[in-house]
Amino acid sequence: MRRWLPALCAAALLSPALPARALVPYVYVPTSEELNDAGVNIAGAAAGLLRIGQIAEARRLGRLAVQLLPDDPRAWLVLAEAELRSSDGNNRSEQTAKAEAALARAKELDPKNAGVWFAEGSLNLRNDRPAAAEQLLKEGLRLDPKNPGAYFDLGNAQIKQGNLGAALKSFEKASGLRQNFWEAVNNQGIVLFEEDRRDDAIDRWRQAVEMSDGEAEPMLALAAALYANGDDSADTLGLAVQALIKQPDYVLAAFQEDQLWGTKLVAATQELFENEQVKGAVQRAKGLATFQSN
Incomplete structure (x- = not known):
């Protein structure tokens, strides 16, 4: 059976070929202002990803941001x-x-940006390199004297240098500037315990447990301090067991020391671990611990 082509198709087939026409693709080239806006948005997105812990994606966006904003210290700081x-x-x-390298570029562009000094201090x-960190953090705090995170890092640098009195003041300053800064309150307890101010340390760790909604570190430190004071109640031993379930690495003295626990607190914790009612949790935690010291 004969097939009929639609009229339009037939006309196309029967018409003489048209001359070829060169196609010039249209590529939109964004303006420098648009590129700048895109870079700022990308840097902001990278910062947001850092806040929620998506580090790899934040790093990828940070590298793109500095390509778009090579002279903007904020982009380099996010990348750093x-x-x-x-x-x-x-x-x-x-x-x-x-x-x-990213921090060096950010400092070159904006040496008065406190965030650069804080980041460099954290890196040290x-x-x-706690002595170098302390000096960098102090310079940053001279520019921005109300940064709680910087005071917290400063306290950690001072602990590492054995300057407990100064560390305590730094942690108190940090917790005074940020509400429910349980890490700073917890570290106050670490310092106070080493200074043999056990009751004050216990008070701080009780606060930290409440503020943190039961984080492992203040729970275990509180249990160790109470046990060292002669409290071997079920509540005290239960705190230790719960802490080891939440974070098994705390069973290791090396991990405790990495978290800046002093010799007295480490010794008190090891004594607690000898209690028969805790030994089962201790053995399980040892099997689950993954921390490896550098």
């Missing part, structure tokens, strides 16, 4: 923070070097 947070992984030395603290 992403690289710094990434330095806890397997390629620590490489990521640390990248963080240092992580790399076990």
